[in-house]
Amino acid sequence: MSEQEKELKVLRDQIDSIDKQIHSLLNNRARCAQQVADVKEKYQGNQDAVFYRPEREAQVLRRVMTRNEGPLADKEVARLFREVMSVCLALEKPMYIAFLGPEGTFTQQAASKHFGHSAHCIPFNSSDEVFREVESGGAHYGVVPIENSTEGMVHHTLDLFKRFNLKICGEVELLIHHHLLRAEAEDLAGITRIYSPQQTLAQCRSWLDSHFPSVERIPVSSNAEAARLALEQGSSAAAIASDLAADLYQLNIVAKNIDDQSDNSTRFLIIGDQEVGESGQDKTSVLISVRDKAGALYKLLEHFQRHKISLTRIETRPGQQDATNSMFYIDFEGHSVAPKITRLLAELEAESTELKLLGSYPVAVL
C-alpha cells in the first residue's frame, strides 16, 4: 500500500464510522417522527390530524443555521435537514402538493425547495386548478407564484384569494437563473425563434437585444412549455428556461444566467386550509376593501405606523363589490395571534368594508 493509500484508508475508516452513526441517528429520528404522528392521530383523530407543521420546520431550520459552525455553509446544512424532515414527514403521511406546471417550471423547483424531495409534487395547468385541487382536498397543499423582483406582483394569484377560502401556510423565495436552451446544437448559431413566457422575455430583454436583436421572440404559457417546443422543433428554436427544464427535456444550455439582473428572484406562496402557529419570525397577509374617499389608504396605514408594524408589501387591486371600493393586498411582519397584531386587525376591520385574513406563516428560511 502506498503512503497516499495508507493516509486515505485512515480517513475513509473514519468516514465509514461516522456514516454508521449518522445512519443510526437518522433512523432514530425517523422513529421519533412516527411517534409524533401517533400522538397527533391520538389527539386529533385519524382524519383531522395535521402532520405538516410549517412553524416547527422553520424553527428547526433556523436553529440548524444558527448553531452551524462550518465548514459546511449555513444554507447547505439547512438544505440537508430540509431533506431529513421531508423523509420524516413522508413517513408520518405522504404529502401531495399541487403546483403550477407543467413539469420543469420554477414553481416545481419552489415546491421541492420548500417540501423537500419526498413530497409528491403534481403539476396543474393553471393556478386556478391548483387552488381548486387544494380546496377539494385532492392535494394537501399548493404552490403558486406571487411576485417577482423585476416584474412585480402576479395579480392573477392575488385575485384567486378573493374567490377561494384558502389560507397562506408559507412562502418560498427562489433565485431565478434563466438559461438559453436548445436541442441538437451547442452554440448560438442558427436560432430563428426563441420561446419563453412574456415575464421571462422581459427579465432577459437586454441580453436578447444584444445577442438576438432580430430573432423572433414568441411568448408561451410557461418556461417548461418553451423547453418542450425547443425540443420538438430542433435546432432552429431555443427556449429560455431553468436548469430543471434543461434536465427534464434533455436540452443543451447554450448560454447560462442570461437574466438582466443577477439577483432576479421570485416569491411563491404555499396554500392550504390550515392555520399555522407562531414560529417566532412570521408574516401576515390580508386583503382589505375600503370605500374610495380621500385619505382612505393613509388612514389604513396610520394603524401600522402607530403599532410600529413593518409592511413588507402593499398592492392595489380593483374593488370587488363595485367601483366605489378599493382593495389592497398587504403583507406585514408578525403573527395574527400576537396581541399587537390582533389589535391592529380589529382596527383595520373597523376601518374597512371587508377584511380577509389570508394567513400568518413563517418568513422563508432557505
Ligand SMILES: O=C(O)C(=O)C[C@]1(C(=O)O)C=C[C@@H](O)C=C1
Ligand atoms: O414536529 C412535528 O410535528 C413533526 O411532525 C416532525 C417533523 C420533523 O421531522 O422534524 C416532521 C414534519 C413536520 O412538518 C414538522 C417536523
